[in-house]
Amino acid sequence: MDRPKNNFRIGERVMSKIRRRGASQWAVAWRRFKKHRPGLFGLGMVIALFIIAAFHNVIAPYPARPHSDAFKPLYEGKAAQPPSWEHPFGTSVMGTDVFSEVIHGSIYTIYVAIMVTLITTTLFVLVGLISGYMGKFVDDVLMRITEVFLVFPSLLFILLFARIYQLAIPEPFWDLFGIKIPVGLTIVVIIVSIFGWPSYARVIRGEVLRLKECEFIQAAKSLGASSWWIITRHIFPNILPQVIVLATLTMASAVLVEAGVSFLGFGDPNTITWGRLMQEGFQDFSTVWWVEVFPGLAVFLTVLAFNLLGDGLSDALNPRLRE
Amino acid sequence: MIPLILGISLISFFVMYAAGDPIKIATMGNPSITEAQRQFLREYYGLNDPIPLQYLRWLDHFIHGDFGKSIYGGRPVNEIIGSLVWETAKLQIVSIVLSFLISIPAGIYAAVKQRTIFDYLISGISIFGISVPVFWFGIILILIFSFHLGILPSAGAHGAPYLWPVFGIRNEILDEIAHLILPATVLIFSSLAYYVRLLRAGMLEVLRQDYILAARASGISERKILYKYALKNAITPLITLLGLSIGSMLAGAPITETVFSWPGLGRAYVTACERLDFPLIMGITMIIAIMILIANLIIDLVYAWIDPRITLE
Numbered sequence: 001m002d003r004p005k006n007n008f009r010i011g012e013r014v015m016s017k018i019r020r021r022g023a024s025q026w027a028v029a030w031r032r033f034k035k036h037r038p039g040l041f042g043l044g045m046v047i048a049l050f051i052i053a054a055f056h057n058v059i060a061p062y063p064a065r066p067h068s069d070a071f072k073p074l075y076e077g078k079a080a081q082p083p084s085w086e087h088p089f090g091t092s093v094m095g096t097d098v099f100s101e102v103i104h105g106s107i108y109t110i111y112v113a114i115m116v117t118l119i120t121t122t123l124f125v126l127v128g129l130i131s132g133y134m135g136k137f138v139d140d141v142l143m144r145i146t147e148v149f150l151v152f153p154s155l156l157f158i159l160l161f162a163r164i165y166q167l168a169i170p171e172p173f174w175d176l177f178g179i180k181i182p183v184g185l186t187i188v189v190i191i192v193s194i195f196g197w198p199s200y201a202r203v204i205r206g207e208v209l210r211l212k213e214c215e216f217i218q219a220a221k222s223l224g225a226s227s228w229w230i231i232t233r234h235i236f237p238n239i240l241p242q243v244i245v246l247a248t249l250t251m252a253s254a255v256l257v258e259a260g261v262s263f264l265g266f267g268d269p270n271t272i273t274w275g276r277l278m279q280e281g282f283q284d285f286s287t288v289w290w291v292e293v294f295p296g297l298a299v300f301l302t303v304l305a306f307n308l309l310g311d312g313l314s315d316a317l318n319p320r321l322r323e
Numbered sequence: 324m325i326p327l328i329l330g331i332s333l334i335s336f337f338v339m340y341a342a343g344d345p346i347k348i349a350t351m352g353n354p355s356i357t358e359a360q361r362q363f364l365r366e367y368y369g370l371n372d373p374i375p376l377q378y379l380r381w382l383d384h385f386i387h388g389d390f391g392k393s394i395y396g397g398r399p400v401n402e403i404i405g406s407l408v409w410e411t412a413k414l415q416i417v418s419i420v421l422s423f424l425i426s427i428p429a430g431i432y433a434a435v436k437q438r439t440i441f442d443y444l445i446s447g448i449s450i451f452g453i454s455v456p457v458f459w460f461g462i463i464l465i466l467i468f469s470f471h472l473g474i475l476p477s478a479g480a481h482g483a484p485y486l487w488p489v490f491g492i493r494n495e496i497l498d499e500i501a502h503l504i505l506p507a508t509v510l511i512f513s514s515l516a517y518y519v520r521l522l523r524a525g526m527l528e529v530l531r532q533d534y535i536l537a538a539r540a541s542g543i544s545e546r547k548i549l550y551k552y553a554l555k556n557a558i559t560p561l562i563t564l565l566g567l568s569i570g571s572m573l574a575g576a577p578i579t580e581t582v583f584s585w586p587g588l589g590r591a592y593v594t595a596c597e598r599l600d601f602p603l604i605m606g607i608t609m610i611i612a613i614m615i616l617i618a619n620l621i622i623d624l625v626y627a628w629i630d631p632r633i634t635l636e
Contacts, residue, residue, distance in 0.1 A: 147327075151327070153611065156611065159593065163596045163597065164339070252453075260457070260458065260578050264578065264593055286470050289462075289466050292462050292466075293463065299456050300454060300455050303455075307453055308450065
């Protein structure tokens with residue numbers, strides 16, 4: 001009878017003390033990540049990109065496009081100049097400094113990467129969780145929809161939607177607490193996100209299906225845990241590493257798709273993204289090649305950075321998948 | 324698979340027609356057009372009816388194999404697509420076949436020589452292929468091989484009437500090949516990475532199996548083990564990916580075809596989108612959907628041929 005009433009609580013307290021002594025899952029993953037050289041390189045490049053975007057007004061010698069000073073090289077008679085010390089990436093036919101434009105474009109790239117990733121990740125995690133956990137009819141319906149998205153080239157729909165909404169942009173910028181949000185770019189972001197989730201939803205679904213059969217989930221179920229509890233406390237933490245990796249890869253593909261859409265002329269007409277710069281230079285790229293090469297290089301390095309980071313994270317967080 | 328076609332046609336149709344008046348957009352650059360003439364054009368293309376009715380009419384024509392007429396120039400969409408589809412198919416088939424021919428030995432070799440310089444080199448090239456924007460890569464190739472070295476044509480699928488000289492020989496087949504090289508390289512490069520990575524992972528998995536050990540123990544040549552015993556088991560995911568990527572290869576083509584001015588479906592789709600030429604957009608969308616379905620059917624047959632455990636229902 002002298003058994004303490006809440007011995008479960010005491011047990012938990014002891015457990016937490018034991019757990020505190022060992023390295024956490026994340027510390028172990030970080031230790032593994034530190035050994036992955038390409039991953040570290042990618043992380044470094046991503047950090048550099050964020051720094052460039054944060055200080056883009058300081059780094060760039062000329063202001064961004066709507067400002068008349070952006071066309072200063074034109075007034076100095078230096079339009080369409082090849083790269084030089086003064087203009088490291090040359091100047092465009094319009095008489096803007098390409099280096100400044102690339103630096104200013106980084107902020108839009110980060111905006112696209114983060115926003116698309118937020119929306120897409122939410123979608124694929126939700127669909128994967130619901131489809132995998134509910135099974136049966138819901139799973140059938142969701143997976144059929146996923147298949148349609150997967151099998152049909154989404155770029156065609158993205159182009160069509162982007163073109164249609166390009167004609168219907170109400171105003172170039174929304175003012176959100178003093179931050180200018182480009183409306184057209186946000187529309188492109190939403191369109192890209194809507195068509196971006198299906199393949200990863202299948203990956204998540206597969207993970208959930210595997211976890212559902214695990215003994216700890218069966219145990220939780222037999223103890224009477226609710227579905228909500230199982231999903232949020234048991235399944236979600238277990239798919240989180242996979243979600244982080246897929247989110248990083250989504251960033252890479254988001255940057256790539258946005259650049260492609262802008263390059264074809266279907267992007268936001270009011271923001272100068274890297275793809276837009278390349279579209280403007282495409283007319284006469286045989287002579288003014290630097291307008292094409294440098295923004296494209298920026299896209300390539302950014303996508304490469306996110307892909308390398310994703311590879312490194314994948315090795316660090318999912319050791320099960322390593323050969 | 325019929326619902327798939329219906330679904331795709333429904334989505335594109337309603338999105339397009341919710342967008343606005345195609346006649347107004349088409350005639351925007353013409354200041355001398357009168358409202359009455361616009362009205363006549365709308366009547367001519369049947370754009371005054373309610374949208375669901377228009378869709379049903381479109382569906383009826385589609386079932387009878389008629390996609391209507393392009394808003395620009397009034398050429399029948401069937402004719403336009405007919406003249407483009409061969410060019411796209413040529414480019415796609417060449418790049419798919421070549422990327423398979425390259426990725427199979429590369430993937431096998433990377434798995435056999437795991438953690439050697441060769442393996443890292445292949446991984447490096449794959450991550451480069453995944454990350455590089457196709458349009459940028461295409462432009463770089465054009466700058467180097469067309470403008471700087473001047474050995475390959477930069478645009479188009481044919482050099483007619485002046486055939487491109489290959490080693491000084493002007494020949495129609497050589498001309499076609501010369502035009503194919505750059506766009507095919509770009510397409511191969513962008514898809515190769517996925518194939519190689521998948522095959523490498525599959526081979527690593529299969530080579531650990533007991534029956535490979537048994538085959539080695541019975542003295543079967545290494546070459547036969549790799550290409551006959553292991554490859555057949557490792558290649559199935561690759562074929563799944565092929566089935567899924569046939570659509571996206573056609574979709575990857577709009578950008579590549581625009582860069583190389585390739586007279587194919589992808590570039591026509593981009594121009595049609597720019598002008599909101601609705602009948603042409605619908606036509607190309609449906610043709611691509613049907614091509615995807617046919618491709619997937621073929622893939623299912625290939626599956627059953629490669630893996631006898633899979634039976635066709």
